[in-house]
Amino acid sequence: MHSFGHRANAVATFAVTILAAICFAASFSDNFNTPTPTASVKILNLNWFQKEANGNDEVSMTLNISADLSSLFTWNTKQVFVFVAAEYETPQNALNQVSLWDGIIPAKEHAKFLIHTTNKYRFIDQGSNLKGKEFNLTMHWHIMPKTGKMFADKIVMTGYRLPELYR
């Protein structure tokens, strides 16, 4: 039997198989992109620093976040999720991560930005470890592709320190 329907079915199934193959090829082509992202975060002001009633330390600060992530974008990139986290060490945990700000970059044209903001999410320690604490501000990003594997990377910025006294 070699009817109209049989041939139509053969074209449809083979076309979808090949579509999977070109999506795989598009995803594979991402490996040839070598991104050179830059980022810097400045703490413009420490708005307040206090101990809450339950004993946890909380900080509020004003940040100046600038980055150029346009080299992360390839033809197979749907969007990039980016967040800035404060990372520090305490006696209980080798690594504490507190997300301070995040954003979604929908296109390459928006990948170079400068943002002036107070911390979007509250910077609270689980305890009272923040006095005089040295911490890193790390910019993390997740590249969400149109097809294939998701990539994640980060830039670590060191040398930030909280004051010895509440204010």
Add this chain to the structure above:
Amino acid sequence: MDWLGQKRAEMLMQVLLVASAVVAFLVGYVRADFQLMLLVYAGGVVLTALVTVPNWPFYNRNPLKWLDAAEAERHPRPQVSAAPAAGGKKRSGKNK
């Protein structure tokens, strides 16, 4: 569609689809446009379907030559029920 036409249709389908996929990927990659790749490929699939799915005259150039009905009457099928099975086999052997 005759036998050679079927073979041709099958071949054309595979070649056209693979070729349109290669063209679509190259165009998409060079222009850095994922949507363009999908559109070019979709165009290739539609073209392939138009060329290989309908029964075009192009696929019927080698029609099968069936025996004339009169020829079949001159050589009737051996009646299996009339003779024992073993005898039937011997007879067919002699005819060859």
